Amino acid sequence: NAKRRGQGHFVLYSVEMEKAAKTATRIEQALRRAIAADEVEPYFQPIVDLDSRRIIGFEALARWTDPEIGVVMPATFIPIAEERGFISQLAQKVLRKAILAARDWPDDVYLSFNLSPSQLVDQQTVSQIKGILASTGFDPRRLEIELTETGLMTDPRSAAKIIEELRDHGMRIALDDFGTGQSSLGRLRDFRFDKLKIDRSFVSSMLEDQPSEHIVRAIVALCEGLRLGVIAEGIEQEEQAQLLMSLGCSEGQGYLFGAPIDASAALLLVHAQDKALSA
Ligand code: C2E
Ligand code: MG
Ligand code: MG
Numbered sequence: 001n002a003k004r005r006g007q008g009h010f011v012l013y014s015v016e017m018e019k020a021a022k023t024a025t026r027i028e029q030a031l032r033r034a035i036a037a038d039e040v041e042p043y044f045q046p047i048v049d050l051d052s053r054r055i056i057g058f059e060a061l062a063r064w065t066d067p068e069i070g071v072v073m074p075a076t077f078i079p080i081a082e083e084r085g086f087i088s089q090l091a092q093k094v095l096r097k098a099i100l101a102a103r104d105w106p107d108d109v110y111l112s113f114n115l116s117p118s119q120l121v122d123q124q125t126v127s128q129i130k131g132i133l134a135s136t137g138f139d140p141r142r143l144e145i146e147l148t149e150t151g152l153m154t155d156p157r158s159a160a161k162i163i164e165e166l167r168d169h170g171m172r173i174a175l176d177d178f179g180t181g182q183s184s185l186g187r188l189r190d191f192r193f194d195k196l197k198i199d200r201s202f203v204s205s206m207l208e209d210q211p212s213e214h215i216v217r218a219i220v221a222l223c224e225g226l227r228l229g230v231i232a233e234g235i236e237q238e239e240q241a242q243l244l245m246s247l248g249c250s251e252g253q254g255y256l257f258g259a260p261i262d263a264s265a266a267l268l269l270v271h272a273q274d275k276a277l278s279a
């Protein structure tokens with residue numbers, strides 16, 4: 001009986017796995033076509049100075065709508081491009097488009113771009129990014145590169161080398177989703193970052209949950225001591241922004257200040273801000 005039930009489970013499991021693999025393959029094919037047709041677009045989410053609420057940067061976030069499948073979110077398609085070996089093609093196209101959009105912003109507004117784990121084991125990543133910067137004439141000091149702790153772990157030496165080369169070229173490195181995943185404080189000693197991004201999970205619960213507030217407080221203090229910039233992600237309420245400011249967090253990002261928007265809307269937004277400030 002137990003054996004039969006076991007077999008039944010095995011059959012069910014493998015059917016589920018087969019379905020997942022089929023879906024991934026369908027997405028892979030559609031995504032490869034969309035990349036070739038240049039249909040994956042960067043959207044831009046504002047990053048603000050919490051005191052003045054001025055937009056000081058935008059994070060580029062990939063967006064893709066397939067004519068048949070519909071909207072596919074990056075949490076679904078980025079891992080597929082990673083696992084199936086074409087993330088660098090996707091990333092280069094999206095970075096180039098993001099930079100072309102960012103060139104029209106005021107010089108003091110930066111662009112932040114996410115690197116995937118597999119790009120941190122690929123030594124071609126640096127020359128690809130440098131090539132895009134050179135061909136677009138974009139100042140590397142206006143480009144921030146976000147990476148995650150998971151991405152550092154596959155091959156820490158390769159990641160460290162890539163980080164150093166990007167920094168030597170003038171880019172800043174931000175550690176994304178800090179405090180989740182495979183967090184280790186040793187990482188802050190072994191790699192040179194310019195900024196930590198406090199994960200949304202702490203920010204969204206910090207008003208109700210004492211431990212979350214204490215963790216945020218500790219991360220901000222850590223950044224102060226290590227002379228790192230700090231940014232809180234996923235701010236949705238004014239009370240969260242107020243608490244973060246009182247803790248000394250300088251930069252923020254979240255739906256309170258704006259969701260990701262397309263290039264033309266982002267351009268309108270920074271221009272409106274400049275007009276309001278000079279009026
Ligand atoms: P991430 O880099 O941590 O980006 C922040 C995510 O949180 C984005 O989701 C953003 O839309 C969402 N978000 C921002 N503010 C709020 C808020 O106030 N509340 C809530 N609930 N969510 C908020 P998105 O665009 O779906 O991207 C998910 C992840 O996919 C990103 O997480 C990043 O890891 C990855 N990703 C997106 N675009 C790219 C890309 O071009 N390249 C790579 N390698 N990864 C990307
Ligand atoms: Mg990010
Ligand atoms: Mg993040």
Ligand code: MG
Pocket residue numbers: 177199200233
């Ligand atoms: Mg995140």
